[in-house]
Amino acid sequence: MNPKFSWNRFCKVVAKDGRSLWSNYGLTMLIISMLPFAFWLFKFVLSVMTHNISETDPDLRRSFYFFALPLLVAIMAPSRMYRTCNLPKEGIYFAMLPASKLEKYLSMMLYCVIVCPLLSFLAILLMDTLLSVLPFGSYMQGWWVDNATVSMGDDVPGYIVWGVGILIFLWYFKNVMLFMFTSTIFKRHKVIKTVLWLMAISFVLSLIMMPLLVVIGNSYSESIEAFFGNYRIDYELLGGYVSWSAVAEHLVVSAVLVWWTGHRLKKMRY
Numbered sequence: 001m002n003p004k005f006s007w008n009r010f011c012k013v014v015a016k017d018g019r020s021l022w023s024n025y026g027l028t029m030l031i032i033s034m035l036p037f038a039f040w041l042f043k044f045v046l047s048v049m050t051h052n053i054s055e056t057d058p059d060l061r062r063s064f065y066f067f068a069l070p071l072l073v074a075i076m077a078p079s080r081m082y083r084t085c086n087l088p089k090e091g092i093y094f095a096m097l098p099a100s101k102l103e104k105y106l107s108m109m110l111y112c113v114i115v116c117p118l119l120s121f122l123a124i125l126l127m128d129t130l131l132s133v134l135p136f137g138s139y140m141q142g143w144w145v146d147n148a149t150v151s152m153g154d155d156v157p158g159y160i161v162w163g164v165g166i167l168i169f170l171w172y173f174k175n176v177m178l179f180m181f182t183s184t185i186f187k188r189h190k191v192i193k194t195v196l197w198l199m200a201i202s203f204v205l206s207l208i209m210m211p212l213l214v215v216i217g218n219s220y221s222e223s224i225e226a227f228f229g230n231y232r233i234d235y236e237l238l239g240g241y242v243s244w245s246a247v248a249e250h251l252v253v254s255a256v257l258v259w260w261t262g263h264r265l266k267k268m269r270y
Contacts (some may be wrong), residue, residue, distance in 0.1 A: 010103040017081065017107050021116075025080040029116060032073050033123040036065045040131050043138040056138040065124050066143070070117035074176045077112040078183035079190035086184045091270045101266050109258075113176050163243030170250035177257040184264040 040056070047053040084090035085108075097104060125143075132142040182194040 005100065005102055009099045010106060013097065013099045013103050013107045014110060016097070017111055018115075021081065021111070024083070025077060025116065028076065028080055029073055029120055030123075032069055032076075033120045033127070035069060036061070036124055037127055037131070040137055040139060044136070047138065054138060055140045058141050058143050061128060061139075061143050065128060066121060069124060070121045071172060071175070073120040074112060074117040074172075075179040076191055077116040077176075078108070078180045081111060081116070082108055082183060083190075085265065086268055087187060088270055091268070095268070095270050102262075105262050105265055108180065112180055113173060163247055167243055167247050167250060170247060170254055174250050174254045174257065177254055177261065181257050181261040181264070184261060184268070 043054070043056065082094070085094045094104070128139070128143050131137060132139045179191065179194055182197075183190045186193045
């Protein structure tokens with residue numbers, strides 16, 4: 001097979017993944033997308049029993065329903081849709097698909113990063129809108145109500161706003177790619193094992209970094225105080241440096257994960 005990218009073969013792989021979406025991941029996606037309705041129903045029943053109706057903040061719904069739940073769908077997609085991609089025997093089907101490894105990898109990225117979370121987002125958006133127009137329940141305002149939204153303000157420089165926006169996207173992309181990468185390593189319980197390993201690594205790093213920061217702070221406290229006391233700090237410029245430094249860090253980590261995941265799939269032995 002020609003290892004170069006073929007748009008015709010890529011479209012066939014995308015169509016094949018689309019046909020198997022429901023059987024591999026559809027029910028789980030539906031359950032996650034129904035969580036806002038379950039929460040609404042629970043609050044409605046509770047309000048009927050207690051005769052006390054409490055509103056669910058539209059800003060909370062935007063941040064949790066429209067971001068956190070699609071992110072959960074995205075990080076679970078690799079372990080559900082491509083569960084067998086690294087299994088010695090079951091993975092033969094994935095390896096023998098009539099497409100190059102690049103085409104299969106790009107289709108994986110398309111569904112995990114865009115298609116699955118987008119479908120979940122649209123389902124949650126439709127459900128939230130329908131529940132908002134009902135004359136009862138805890139959704140007394142639509143999700144589009146903007147009175148509680150925290151704004152960065154008009155006086156914030158554009159380069160900080162752009163930096164934060166790009167940073168949010170890269171943070172999302174990096175996390176999805178991380179779970180795609182670990183789906184090529186772990187053979188069972190891929191999401192749970194990834195979360196546990198992340199917790200263990202964070203705990204070890206905190207044990208190393210906290211004493212180090214305390215020692216540095218105690219050793220150079222006078223120099224730090226003198227620096228901040230003698231020099232006027234441009235907080236807008238500092239914010240720009242911080243946000244764009246974080247963008248650079250996320251970009252590098254994301255690029256490494258993209259390359260490493262593709263490399264593992266390319267060298268996978270079945």
